[in-house]
Amino acid sequence: MKPKQVEEFKVWLKDYISDFYGDDEFINANIKLKEDHSYRVCEEMDYLTASLGLDDNMRRIAYVSALFHDLGRFGQFVKWRTYADSRSESHAELALDVISETGILARIDSRESSLIIKAIKYHGIKQLSDGLDDDELLFCKLLRDADKLDIYYVVIKYYGEYEKDPDGFKLELELPDIGGYTDEVIDEILAGRRVDYIKLRSWNDMKLLQLGWVYDVNFNAAMQRIKDRRYLEKILHYMPEDKRLEKVKDKLFKYVNRRLENER
Numbered sequence: 179m180k181p182k183q184v185e186e187f188k189v190w191l192k193d194y195i196s197d198f199y200g201d202d203e204f205i206n207a208n209i210k211l212k213e214d215h216s217y218r219v220c221e222e223m224d225y226l227t228a229s230l231g232l233d234d235n236m237r238r239i240a241y242v243s244a245l246f247h248d249l250g251r252f253g254q255f256v257k258w259r260t261y262a263d264s265r266s267e268s269h270a271e272l273a274l275d276v277i278s279e280t281g282i283l284a285r286i287d288s289r290e291s292s293l294i295i296k297a298i299k300y301h302g303i304k305q306l307s308d309g310l311d312d313d314e315l316l317f318c319k320l321l322r323d324a325d326k327l328d329i330y331y332v333v334i335k336y337y338g339e340y341e342k343d344p345d346g347f348k349l350e351l352e353l354p355d356i357g358g359y360t361d362e363v364i365d366e367i368l369a370g371r372r373v374d375y376i377k378l379r380s381w382n383d384m385k386l387l388q389l390g391w392v393y394d395v396n397f398n399a400a401m402q403r404i405k406d407r408r409y410l411e412k413i414l415h416y417m418p419e420d421k422r423l424e425k426v427k428d429k430l431f432k433y434v435n436r437r438l439e440n441e442r
């Protein structure tokens with residue numbers, strides 16, 4: 179892939195997204211959220227691939243996977259008015275539909291486009307499946323880490339906005355803000371397991387799930403950013419105190435520190 183092609187993809191995406199803006203402020207705010215997210219995930223990806231010392235072409239493939247990973251989000255929100263895949267369609271599959279319908283990746287090498295498509299397909303699933311080759315696995319892992327780094331940034335920002343002005347909050351609450359934590363979700367985290375979306379009942383459970391994402395972080399460079407930016411501490415700031423939460427904190431901070439020590 180040539181550097182010029184990456185530039186063309188950026189222009190194409192901007193143009194593609196522009197069609198989803200209209201008169202509905204609720205839709206506009208949500209489209210903007212994912213547009214900005216897409217560009218920031220590209221920045222996170224640049225940082226990760228530089229830290230890993232990947233060659234320029236590998237870095238471009240990874241970059242384009244980041245650029246296009248949420249291509250399905252725009253149509254999803256306009257059609258369903260939600261980003262919850264469970265109440266609409268899988269946004270990863272929707273992205274693949276957009277890629278095939280527009281033929282946007284047809285202009286690059288087929289192996290490169292297939293790596294990008296695989297990374298997008300698996301970026302949001304609970305756990306990567308077996309059967310991926312080394313390069314496929316690498317790009318999948320990179321995208322999952324880059325995406326999570328920015329989702330941490332996004333959710334922390336909107337927890338702050340919601341706290342300040344819950345009634346004026348323009349974005350969608352995917353789960354009810356009912357307070358308290360679901361025992362099953364706490365148990366999963368304490369057992370060192372990734373939490374399943376199906377188990378979530380409240381907004382606080384969603385925060386628990388986000389804390390638990392650290393178990394799914396692949397690269398030291400991503401973990402280091404989570405620590406340096408104090409993402410866990412910031413999410414915890416918006417969570418009501420609870421004895422069980424103290425255990426969760428202890429478990430997760432120890433886990434992050436151990437990972438960083440071991441990989442050094």
Ligand SMILES: [Fe+2]
Nearest residue numbers: 215247248325
């Ligand atoms: Fe994303």
